[in-house]
Amino acid sequence: MKRLNSATTLVEVLVVIGLIGLIGVAGMRFFTSVNTSQKAFSQQAILQMESRKAFDQIIDQIREGTDVIRPATGETLHYMVFRDLINQVNMLYLEPNKEESNRLKQRVYRLISYCNDFSGLYKKENEKILHNSIKQVRFSSLSPSSVQVNATVVSDKGEYQFLAHVGLLNVGGIE
Amino acid sequence: MKQRRAMTLVEITIGFAILTAISAFFISFMTASSKEISFSADHFNAMVLSQKVSEDLLEEIALNPYGLETLGIDETIKSKHDVVDGSSVFFSFIEDRNEPWGLIEPAKDGMINSSMQPLYDSVKKFKFGVSGSRLAKTGDHEDRNLVACSIDFSWSAKTGKGSYNNSFDLFSPVSAKKVSLGVSLNEAEIDARIPAEVYMRPAQTVGELATAIGENVEAILAVGRISLISRDFINSQFYRDAKEKIKGLLAKLSTLPPEETEEIFETRLQLAKTWYELAKVCFQIVSYLEPHFATLQLQGKFDGSSGSGFNPISFQQNLMSVRIIYEYFVGSIVQARYYYYLLLGPDMVALKGNKAQMQIIQKLIDIYRVTSILPTRPQGMSEYRSFLERVHALSVNRNPFLNRMVNHELKLVGNRKNWLEHYPNLARIDDMVAGKMPGVLAFIKARTVGMLTN
Numbered sequence: 001m002k003r004l005n006s007a008t009t010l011v012e013v014l015v016v017i018g019l020i021g022l023i024g025v026a027g028m029r030f031f032t033s034v035n036t037s038q039k040a041f042s043q044q045a046i047l048q049m050e051s052r053k054a055f056d057q058i059i060d061q062i063r064e065g066t067d068v069i070r071p072a073t074g075e076t077l078h079y080m081v082f083r084d085l086i087n088q089v090n091m092l093y094l095e096p097n098k099e100e101s102n103r104l105k106q107r108v109y110r111l112i113s114y115c116n117d118f119s120g121l122y123k124k125e126n127e128k129i130l131h132n133s134i135k136q137v138r139f140s141s142l143s144p145s146s147v148q149v150n151a152t153v154v155s156d157k158g159e160y161q162f163l164a165h166v167g168l169l170n171v172g173g174i175e
Numbered sequence: 176m177k178q179r180r181a182m183t184l185v186e187i188t189i190g191f192a193i194l195t196a197i198s199a200f201f202i203s204f205m206t207a208s209s210k211e212i213s214f215s216a217d218h219f220n221a222m223v224l225s226q227k228v229s230e231d232l233l234e235e236i237a238l239n240p241y242g243l244e245t246l247g248i249d250e251t252i253k254s255k256h257d258v259v260d261g262s263s264v265f266f267s268f269i270e271d272r273n274e275p276w277g278l279i280e281p282a283k284d285g286m287i288n289s290s291m292q293p294l295y296d297s298v299k300k301f302k303f304g305v306s307g308s309r310l311a312k313t314g315d316h317e318d319r320n321l322v323a324c325s326i327d328f329s330w331s332a333k334t335g336k337g338s339y340n341n342s343f344d345l346f347s348p349v350s351a352k353k354v355s356l357g358v359s360l361n362e363a364e365i366d367a368r369i370p371a372e373v374y375m376r377p378a379q380t381v382g383e384l385a386t387a388i389g390e391n392v393e394a395i396l397a398v399g400r401i402s403l404i405s406r407d408f409i410n411s412q413f414y415r416d417a418k419e420k421i422k423g424l425l426a427k428l429s430t431l432p433p434e435e436t437e438e439i440f441e442t443r444l445q446l447a448k449t450w451y452e453l454a455k456v457c458f459q460i461v462s463y464l465e466p467h468f469a470t471l472q473l474q475g476k477f478d479g480s481s482g483s484g485f486n487p488i489s490f491q492q493n494l495m496s497v498r499i500i501y502e503y504f505v506g507s508i509v510q511a512r513y514y515y516y517l518l519l520g521p522d523m524v525a526l527k528g529n530k531a532q533m534q535i536i537q538k539l540i541d542i543y544r545v546t547s548i549l550p551t552r553p554q555g556m557s558e559y560r561s562f563l564e565r566v567h568a569l570s571v572n573r574n575p576f577l578n579r580m581v582n583h584e585l586k587l588v589g590n591r592k593n594w595l596e597h598y599p600n601l602a603r604i605d606d607m608v609a610g611k612m613p614g615v616l617a618f619i620k621a622r623t624v625g626m627l628t629n
Contacts, residue, residue, distance in 0.1 A: 052219065
């Protein structure tokens, strides 16, 4: 029997439109979520990278010291003062970072390392920014030759808090 | 003519299947990326935490060679501890967050608890264990001073189980130093002087002298070395300079006003160092001479008669010199202890800082150990215990490394034999001052009784 050539029925058209719509919505949602996830992943990766950078810089800076001046043993402070090999006094402290605070919509700080040379004057070149968006940092001393650092690094998509125990150079003292 | 028509259900289903396959590929890619990033974050956390544990171990060992034993660490990891909630001693002294300020209490503010965010959430799944074993378990081998350490972190990850290991060797000296306790001298040069300066026979060698006076070479060398070395030391520039230096420093100290804290610190430190150096050299001389006394005692010399060729008067004078040198050792070490102790005053610590304070405490522990084994200072051990109690009070909830070391030492000193076994260098000094020197001093006393009573 010869098959009749006929136009698609209304039902078929509706089914097809429905399926295309469904696939379209699902596809759009999927690609939106892929895009969002990718952004989140890359931001997490950046946060990790930033945290590693902050961690390494803080540790490198403290390892140049020979004597912890503040905090005293058993004390926890938001800043640290230590002496280095050539008897210069170094400080690690926070100062507000307004631009980053406005951008991140929360209060964040720059972590500054300042090396006080023998002139007794403030010199811009003696100041080093170790990190731009730190939420908090605490230095605890359990012995005169090491310090524990508890710092929270903030970026667009989250916070990372790390805990480090840093030993200072094993020189100096009474001998 | 080609007919236009809508897609069939089959075509749409195929299209849908292709889209699903592409989506599945993307989803698996995203899931893998997510796992990778999450694993990388965990791995970084484990690395940072492991670094903290290894720094803690370094600190522990620097103060106490038995630090690992004190922490209960041995060659196998028996159980793993959580990082959070004060489960492990390594994460129980994090910071001072609550009253009383200036003290870190492990059960309160010391631990990582849920108030410490986001750290708590990111590390609460971590468990870790530490193992450590000496490369040589017993004996006097250098490898006994090296401890192979391993820190193992594990955590449940999206990929199944994460792990991170950090292995390293720590230097933890517990074997005796391979050095002689006695002073290093040019014996050939001293021996060549013996016939002329001790026996008044400048033309003879020691061998000829032995034949001439009917004595054996060993006894002649013993008498000769005791005589010359004790005499040389009493007349030495070092001995005179040390006494003069101490006199000068004491005079200077008496004139310094209390506000001159820097000068007072330096003068006291110089006094402590000079007394310590004098004590050290006196001990080295006595240690060198002790075997020579053993020779004379073994051969029964001076028991009844003075021997055919010895000059008993000059020898008695030399024996008195040995006794003076020994008493200088005992007196100087106590004086050194006194002046080092004065450096721990609050004004001195405020001036020089906590690191200097810690170094002085470590120096004092060494000196107190020696003064506590001197038979001529029976109160030495109670003085040492009292010092340890004071250091304990200073360290509690401030310096857990020092605190554990002091607790360990207080336990050890309760059993003298066990204590000395832990410190072989101290055991060697003990063997000299408590084992051998009483016999030597009794020998000297018996032979110089005439000098002492006249």
